[in-house]
Amino acid sequence: xxxxxxxxxxxxxxxxxxxxxxxxxxxxxxxxxxxxxxxxxxxxxxxxxxxxxxxxxxxxxxxxxxxxxxxxxxxxxxxxxxxxxxxxxxxxxxxxxxxxxxxxxxxxxxxxxxxxxxxxxxxxxxxxxxxxxxxxxxxxxxxxxxxxxxxxxxxxxxxxxxxxxxxxxxxxxxxxxxxxxxxxxxxxxxxxxxxxxxxxxxxxxxxxxxxxxxxxxxxxxxxxxxxxxxxxxxxxxxxxxxxxxxxxxxxxxxxxxxxxxxxxxxxxxxxxxxxxxxxxxxxxxxxxxxxxxxxxxxxxxxxxxxxxxxxxxxxxxxxxxxxxxxxxxxxxxxxxxxxxxxxxxxxxxxxxxxxxxxxxxxxxxxxxxxxxxxxxxxxxxxxxxxxxxxxxxxxxxxxxxxxxxxxxxxxxxxxxxxxxxxxxxxxxxxxxxxxxxxxxxxxxxxxxxxxxxxxxxxxxxxxxxxxxxxxxxxxxxxxxxxxxxxxxxxxxxxxxxxxxxxxxxxxxxxxxxxxxxxxxxxxxxxxxxxxxxxxxxxxxxxxxxxxxxxxxxxxxxxxxxxxxxxxxxxxxxxxxxxxxxxxxxxxxxxxxxxxxxxxxxxxxxxxxxxxxxxxxxxxxxxxxxxxxxxxxxxxxxxxxxxxxxxxxxxxxxxx
Amino acid sequence: xxxxxxxxxxxxxxxxxxxxxxxxxxxxxxxxxxxxxxxxxxxxxxxxxxxxxxxxxxxxxxxxxxxxxxxxxxxxxxxxxxxxxxxxxxxxxxxxxxxxxxxxxxxxxxxxxxxxxxxxxxxxxxxxxxxxxxxxxxxxxxxxxxxxxxxxxxxxxxxxxxxxxxxxxxxxxxxxxxxxxxxxxxxxxxxxxxxxxxxxxxxxxxxxxxxxxxxxxxxxxxxxxxxxxxxxxxxxxxxxxxxxxxxxxxxxxxxxxxxxxxxxxxxxxxxxxxxxxxxxxxxxxxxxxxxxxxxxxxxxxxxxxxxxxxxxxxxxxxxxxxxxxxxxxxxx
Numbered sequence: 001x002x003x004x005x006x007x008x009x010x011x012x013x014x015x016x017x018x019x020x021x022x023x024x025x026x027x028x029x030x031x032x033x034x035x036x037x038x039x040x041x042x043x044x045x046x047x048x049x050x051x052x053x054x055x056x057x058x059x060x061x062x063x064x065x066x067x068x069x070x071x072x073x074x075x076x077x078x079x080x081x082x083x084x085x086x087x088x089x090x091x092x093x094x095x096x097x098x099x100x101x102x103x104x105x106x107x108x109x110x111x112x113x114x115x116x117x118x119x120x121x122x123x124x125x126x127x128x129x130x131x132x133x134x135x136x137x138x139x140x141x142x143x144x145x146x147x148x149x150x151x152x153x154x155x156x157x158x159x160x161x162x163x164x165x166x167x168x169x170x171x172x173x174x175x176x177x178x179x180x181x182x183x184x185x186x187x188x189x190x191x192x193x194x195x196x197x198x199x200x201x202x203x204x205x206x207x208x209x210x211x212x213x214x215x216x217x218x219x220x221x222x223x224x225x226x227x228x229x230x231x232x233x234x235x236x237x238x239x240x241x242x243x244x245x246x247x248x249x250x251x252x253x254x255x256x257x258x259x260x261x262x263x264x265x266x267x268x269x270x271x272x273x274x275x276x277x278x279x280x281x282x283x284x285x286x287x288x289x290x291x292x293x294x295x296x297x298x299x300x301x302x303x304x305x306x307x308x309x310x311x312x313x314x315x316x317x318x319x320x321x322x323x324x325x326x327x328x329x330x331x332x333x334x335x336x337x338x339x340x341x342x343x344x345x346x347x348x349x350x351x352x353x354x355x356x357x358x359x360x361x362x363x364x365x366x367x368x369x370x371x372x373x374x375x376x377x378x379x380x381x382x383x384x385x386x387x388x389x390x391x392x393x394x395x396x397x398x399x400x401x402x403x404x405x406x407x408x409x410x411x412x413x414x415x416x417x418x419x420x421x422x423x424x425x426x427x428x429x430x431x432x433x434x435x436x437x438x439x440x441x442x443x444x445x446x447x448x449x450x451x452x453x454x455x456x457x458x459x460x461x462x463x464x465x466x467x468x469x470x471x472x473x474x475x476x477x478x479x480x481x482x483x484x485x486x487x488x489x490x491x492x493x494x495x496x497x498x499x500x501x502x503x504x505x506x507x508x509x510x511x512x513x514x515x516x517x518x519x520x521x522x523x524x525x526x527x528x529x530x531x532x533x534x535x536x537x538x539x540x541x542x543x544x545x546x547x548x549x550x551x552x553x554x555x556x557x558x559x560x561x562x563x564x565x566x567x568x569x570x571x572x573x574x575x576x577x578x579x580x581x582x583x584x585x586x587x588x589x590x591x592x593x594x595x596x597x598x599x600x601x602x603x604x605x606x607x608x609x610x611x612x613x614x615x616x617x618x619x620x621x622x623x624x625x626x627x628x629x630x631x632x633x634x635x636x637x638x639x640x641x642x643x644x645x646x647x648x649x650x651x652x653x654x655x
Numbered sequence: 656x657x658x659x660x661x662x663x664x665x666x667x668x669x670x671x672x673x674x675x676x677x678x679x680x681x682x683x684x685x686x687x688x689x690x691x692x693x694x695x696x697x698x699x700x701x702x703x704x705x706x707x708x709x710x711x712x713x714x715x716x717x718x719x720x721x722x723x724x725x726x727x728x729x730x731x732x733x734x735x736x737x738x739x740x741x742x743x744x745x746x747x748x749x750x751x752x753x754x755x756x757x758x759x760x761x762x763x764x765x766x767x768x769x770x771x772x773x774x775x776x777x778x779x780x781x782x783x784x785x786x787x788x789x790x791x792x793x794x795x796x797x798x799x800x801x802x803x804x805x806x807x808x809x810x811x812x813x814x815x816x817x818x819x820x821x822x823x824x825x826x827x828x829x830x831x832x833x834x835x836x837x838x839x840x841x842x843x844x845x846x847x848x849x850x851x852x853x854x855x856x857x858x859x860x861x862x863x864x865x866x867x868x869x870x871x872x873x874x875x876x877x878x879x880x881x882x883x884x885x886x887x888x889x890x891x892x893x894x895x896x897x898x899x900x901x902x903x904x905x906x907x908x909x910x911x912x913x914x915x916x917x918x919x920x921x922x923x924x925x926x927x928x929x930x931x932x933x934x935x936x937x938x939x940x941x942x943x944x945x946x947x948x949x950x951x952x953x954x955x956x957x958x959x960x961x962x963x964x965x966x967x968x969x970x971x972x973x974x975x976x977x978x979x980x981x982x983x984x985x986x987x
Binding site (some may be wrong): 070083097105106107140179180181183259260261262264265270290293294295296298322324325326327328332334335337338339340483510511513514515517520541547548549561 | 686692696698703715716746755762822826834835878941945946
């Protein structure tokens with residue numbers, strides 16, 4: 001009897017919950033009608049802000065006495081950085097809404113908000129002062145005098161002075177507290193003896209310091225702008241956490257209180273990835289306000305930002321940057337179509353779906369060119385361990401055969417929607433190192449000639465499936481190892497063409513970490529990786545074998561890196577590349593640097609170690625039609641800080 | 656029965672120990688470790704680490720030590736301090752990560768579960784009572800489709816419909832403006848709005864399953880002599896239905912409730928990724944992908960523990976519900 005009562009109670013409960021649940025189910029249609037987007041926190045002073053020199057929110061705080069006056073927050077008038085607007089003077093307000101992969105994608109919010117000491121100009125061939133006000137160089141490029149902005153402040157109101165640079169140099173960079181070695185930029189090389197000497201950094205006054213090199217370092221500023229844009233750190237913050245100042249025990253205690261386990265990891269997070277932590281003062285246009293591990297990372301405008309537009313209005317125009325965490329790249333597309341995000345960066349493969357919905361989604365697509373050599377191509381590891389393969393890969397005729405045996409037009413149409421031209425991997429026009437005629441080298445589709453070359457190479461024997469065997473009768477298989485399935489369409493086509501030539505081709509996909517490990521262990525014979533070099537002299541990793549990183553030069557890089565102890569000794573043209581690189585490092589003038597850089601590129605043109613089947617595709621910026629001042633004719637490169645090159649502090653949202 | 660329960664609980668300890676070791680070993684199996692997957696991600700973003708930096712990071716994280724040593728350290732910390740280790744991805748203790756996602760995971764799972772029972776049990780009863788009626792065919796058809804459709808596909812379809820009809824794919828559990836907002840009535844409404852799709856998607860397969868089970872059980876029970884007798888005595892049809900066959904038919908459903916324990920705490924994974932839900936499933940998936948081993952290990956351990964506990968609970972529930980089983984215990 002008792003139990004039957006229990007069953008009844010259970011049933012009644014279920015009934016009640018059911019009633020409640022059906023209620024919930026009917027609610028979306030009701031709420032959808034009203035579509036209550038809760039108070040967009042539109043500025044109360046709406047268009048009265050025409051003459052305002054600061055954001056309405058700050059004006060209100062100043063009025064209440066909670067924030068110093070604008071003049072007291074900015075550098076002295078002569079030292080304010082005036083940011084040129086792209087189209088028009090903007091208005092305050094709005095949010096930059098972007099999808100974000102979470103804290104593992106540190107640079108996704110890091111790059112566009114970065115403020116470098118020196119940044120690259122629009123063309124990308126020179127640097128211009130940014131955080132620095134200006135600089136002087138002596139005649140033999142050994143002493144660089146750098147001026148800072150008087151009255152400039154960190155986001156907590158503490159003055160930004162030479163002390164912050166010296167502190168960073170002496171106590172962080174030289175002590176290597178944040179997991180990075182002292183950057184190459186700070187070493188100068190004696191052209192004769194090859195001696196490497198570390199620069200000296202000296203304070204002159206509160207707003208001036210000098211960097212003195214032992215030997216000429218013509219490209220010092222450019223290299224700093226690549227290696228170490230943030231040549232400064234908030235002294236008043238780091239003094240309170242570095243073991244040098246507070247002792248190891250205290251640092252450990254602080255580490256734990258921040259929720260970290262290991263002080264070294266903690267110091268990397270705070271010393272290097274400092275833009276993710278709201279506790280750390282910044283000089284960026286926006287400063288973090290939430291925990292980056294939460295579902296939304298929000299950066300609010302920095303009241304002490306030191307730039308204005310030409311009318312003297314303090315930047316940034318946009319109130320805050322809201323990065324919403326996504327778990328799958330398709331959510332980026334979907335969210336953009338739905339208008340959840342208003343400024344999003346895409347690769348070329350999303351072009352069709354974005355373009356189709358451009359009107360409906362009320363956004364526009366702005367293509368930025370990439371300094372990439374190709375968008376679909378392969379790299380043959382020149383030091384691959386298998387002697388037969390190595391011999392083939394090192395043979396220029398083999399590379400020619402692989403190049404002409406593939407129909408580029410088809411690859412361009414199928415893989416890149418026709419966005420990438422059917423050309424060879426080459427330096428694109430307009431980028432430093434462009435060579436006339438390179439893009440057409442070995443591009444004509446000619447399977448007969450390709451087969452003829454392979455026969456000449458001695459690959460005449462065939463197995464029962466009609467695949468070519470090595471000259472010694474052993475099996476010949478080209479294994480392409482990939483770290484993602486993004487290139488599946490391209491590789492499927494490639495496999496078809498290679499096998500048409502009688503070359504057995506295997507595709508293997510492994511996860512990113514494994515791919516990385518295999519690269520270090522020289523276990524990747526072939527992979528797709530596109531070379532992207534804005535300027536050889538600035539960042540040579542992709543085309544000069546200095547360390548293990550780019551698949552085509554494999555363990556030649558290890559040889560240089562280990563000083564000849566390990567790896568494969570570079571010979572022939574590879575050795576020539578390295579010679580030219582040494583000459584660049586010891587150059588005294590820009591002309592010399594350009595000349596040797598060009599030599600390196602020419603060696604690449606001659607040898608075509610990297611084979612491309614479709615030209616570079618642009619990076620696509622999908623920007624809501626209400627966002628203005630986004631430049632349209634820029635180069636997208638990591639060296640230029642990707643979107644940061646468009647100077648986001650002057651982007652604005654028209655209300 | 657108490658003795659039985661105690662014996663079962665004691666048996667749990669070696670099982671969990673064994674599982675924890677297997678779990679840890681399996682996580683170590685794939686090539687590479689957290690540092691290699693981390694440096695691969697960073698180099699994709701143009702931030703290249705040198706070999707020296709990688710080695711240093713490994714030793715900072717203790718990844719250069721042998722597997723058994725890492726395991727022992729991990730277990731020691733769990734037993735002595737209740738410390739499940741540190742998540743490399745999140746730079747937080749594992750427990751903090753788990754706690755961050757637990758609230759919403761429980762909300763989604765429990766609502767889904769309630770949805771399942773509330774929908775499935777009445778429909779199951781209805782389809783059995785009205786066997787071979789139009790309604791029966793309709794619901795049976797739906798439940799077969801529900802069982803056969805992969806969740807994530809349904810999620811994509813519903814998102815697409817929601818986007819084309821309302822212009823909002825209802826991704827995630829909150830609209831943008833509410834994610835970091837403090838709890839309020841509006842936020843709760845927003846959450847409910849966003850829960851509709853996940854609840855339907857995650858719940859559909861098991862709902863369909865439950866309908867089938869309930870219908871089959873009811874059909875078995877409907878013509879039992881006790882039901883016929885009750886009817887002959889002139890009891891009302893509803894009363895008969897609820898008092899006898901339904902109660903008996905609930906038996907297999909109750910006995911499986913315990914098993915859903917682990918799914919309540921993890922939530923779904925693939926569907927959650929597709930729908931961008933901030934719940935445990937995707938967190939664990941990423942931990943496994945990124946070789947964030949303490950987080951992944953702790954999760955697998957929790958899941959194993961919950962499965963073991965769930966089975967125990969099921970057994971106890973069953974004994975409580977079904978006199979026959981209880982008698983068997985006593986018979987010992």
